[in-house]
Amino acid sequence: MIEVRGLKKSIRNGNRTVEILKGIDLSVPQGQFLAIMGASGSGKSTLLGLLAGLDAPTEGAVLVDGTDISQLPEDKLAQVRGKKIGFVFQSYQLIPTLTALENVLLPYELNAEGGDGKRRATALLETVGLADRLHHYPVQLSGGEQQRVALARAFVVEPPIVLADEPTGNLDSSNGQHVLDLLTKRQREANTTLVLVTHDRQIADRADRRIFLRDGRIVSDESGKQDGNGD
Helix, strand or coil, X not given: CEEEEEEEEEEEECCEEEEEEEEEEEEECCXXXXXXXXXXXXXXXXXXXXXXXXXXXXEEEXXXXXXXXXXXXXXHHHHHHHHHEEEEECCCCCCCCCCHHHHHHHHHHXXXXXXXXXXXXXXXXXXXXXXXXXXXXXXXXXXXHXXXXXXXXXXXXXXXXXXXXXXXXXXXXXXXXXXXXXXXXXXXXXXXXXXXXXXXXXXXXXXCEEEEEEXXXXXXXXXXXXXXXXX
16 A cells, blocks of 8 residues: 655755655555654654655655655645545644534545535544534644544545554543544554554554664564564
C-alpha cells in the first residue's frame, strides 16, 4: 500500500544544508499497523509528512497504492490525499466554527462522495461514543472527545491508509488509551494501513511492526506482537 524508495529530505539553514532524511527505503503492506519511533529530531514527523504528500522529498519516491505522489501536481495530489489518506494529528486540527458532525462530514463533502454522508458520519461518531455530542463545537468538547471526532473524520471516506502523528500526545493516560483502542479497533475492522508516529514504547508494542529512526535513517525494523513475520 505504501512504497518508499531512496527517500531524502534536506533543508537550507543559512549557508548550510541540513539533511533530515538520508535515504529511506520502506514497504508497508495493506492492513499493517506500523509504528515509527525515534528521538526528537530523528525525522519521524518529516517522514510522515512525506508519506502524506504534505511535503515534497529532495530525492526519492513515495508510492501510495501504486501512484508516485512525489511526482503529482497539487490538484492530483489533493485528490489522492482526499480519497486514500486519513489523518489524525496530535493537536486534533478540528475547525472551531463547525460542529463535531460537520467536522467529520467535511472530507466526505470535499471529495464529492455520493450516498448518505451524514448517516455515515453520525454512525462513526456513535461508534466512538459521541452520539450525544453531534452538534457540539470543539470548544465544548474535552481533549479526548476532540480526538475521537478527529478519528471519525479520518475514517469517514473509508481511506485505505490512515496516518497518525502522536495521536495521544495531548491526552492523559486514560483518554489516550481509549483513543488508541478506538483507533486500532477501527483499523482492524476496516483493514486499514495505519502508520503511527509515537515516542511511547507501550503504544508501539501494539503495532504489527516497528521501525526506529536515528539521524534520518532506519536503524531497526522489527515485528510486533500481532505480526509473526519480519516483513
